[in-house]
Amino acid sequence: MRVAHAGDLVLVITTDLKTFTIRLEPGSQLQTHKGILAHDQILGQPLGRELQTHLGSACLVLEPTTHDLIQALKRRTQIMYPKDIGYVLLRLGVGPGSRVIEGGTGSGGLTLALARAAGPTGHVYTYEGRPEHSRLAQQNLARLGLDAVVTFHVRNIAQGFDEHDVDALFLDVRTPWRYLEGVEVALKDSGVFGAFLPTTPQVSDLVAGLEAQGVFANIEVEEIVLRPWKPVPGRLRPVDRMIAHTGFLIFARKVTRDAVEADYWADRRRRKHEEQRTLEDEEEDMD
Numbered sequence: 001m002r003v004a005h006a007g008d009l010v011l012v013i014t015t016d017l018k019t020f021t022i023r024l025e026p027g028s029q030l031q032t033h034k035g036i037l038a039h040d041q042i043l044g045q046p047l048g049r050e051l052q053t054h055l056g057s058a059c060l061v062l063e064p065t066t067h068d069l070i071q072a073l074k075r076r077t078q079i080m081y082p083k084d085i086g087y088v089l090l091r092l093g094v095g096p097g098s099r100v101i102e103g104g105t106g107s108g109g110l111t112l113a114l115a116r117a118a119g120p121t122g123h124v125y126t127y128e129g130r131p132e133h134s135r136l137a138q139q140n141l142a143r144l145g146l147d148a149v150v151t152f153h154v155r156n157i158a159q160g161f162d163e164h165d166v167d168a169l170f171l172d173v174r175t176p177w178r179y180l181e182g183v184e185v186a187l188k189d190s191g192v193f194g195a196f197l198p199t200t201p202q203v204s205d206l207v208a209g210l211e212a213q214g215v216f217a218n219i220e221v222e223e224i225v226l227r228p229w230k231p232v233p234g235r236l237r238p239v240d241r242m243i244a245h246t247g248f249l250i251f252a253r254k255v256t257r258d259a260v261e262a263d264y265w266a267d268r269r270r271r272k273h274e275e276q277r278t279l280e281d282e283e284e285d286m287d
């Protein structure tokens with residue numbers, strides 16, 4: 001059975017459902033609204049147990065997931081929601097050994113998830129124009145012991161990216177269509193481009209930019225809607241309020257210029273959209 005060691009990160013949940021992510025150090029203490037928990041009470045114990053604070057209040061000690069770590073980040077910027085981050089990892093194909101570029105770093109929410117997925121053999125190169133944002137993200141990642149997997153660049157991505165032939169490149173900035181030349185240079189052929197944007201005019205500008213760049217195929221626009229439910233067996237139903245919108249996710253594959261220009265691909269795209277239009281017309285006729 002695995003027990004907690006000095007240096008481990010653990011998640012503590014108190015009975016008022018407050019959560020604390022702490023790194024275990026002999027002699028240290030966690031102060032909570034429900035009393036003090038000594039790290040020594042956790043050290044040497046298997047995780048998943050209930051312990052008591054000095055006031056006799058119960059708390060759970062668990063191994064934190066990537067989701068828990070994202071929720072616990074200190075932030076100066078809006079960070080991406082875990083529902084979007086999880087899907088982005090799948091779409092970008094990030095796994096151990098992947099080399100990924102990210103712009104902008106923000107508070108490091110996505111950086112954290114990319115680093116956990118790509119490390120320890122892969123690498124994340126993250127770009128941020130505002131030094132104070134990059135500093136906080138560096139502190140956040142260092143606290144989790146993930147900084148060795150990440151290179152932090154502090155500069156505007158309008159100046160391009162230093163790396164080449166990366167497997168994936170993701171932008172969470174306001175005007176990603178302005179940086180597609182840099183994306184083309186940095187991303188390997190067949191690599192995945194992704195972006196997160198909150199409004200539809202921004203999505204239109206990006207899709208138009210991707211088409212105009214002439215090296216992107218399989219352009220897709222998606223949105224993830226997560227509806228939490230109340231986990232009460234006798235009254236199981238969705239919660240009353242939910243986050244209805246975070247943003248749109250846009251993905252594309254980088255291919256060679258001749259592949260994008262080939263007539264048969266243009267033809268297939270046209271036919272696919274025409275088929276779609278026919279279906280929409282039929283639906284309108286039935287109304």
Ligand SMILES: C[S@@+](CC[C@H](N)C(=O)[O-])C[C@H]1O[C@@H](n2cnc3c(N)ncnc32)[C@H](O)[C@@H]1O
Nearest residue numbers: 079080104106107108109110129156157172173
């Ligand atoms: C919404 S935040 C990114 C949040 C991040 N994805 C997360 O999950 O924590 C956007 C960041 O991009 C940075 N940014 C915007 N335009 C940029 C540019 N041209 N070059 C570098 N960073 C930029 C902003 O300063 C901001 O910190």
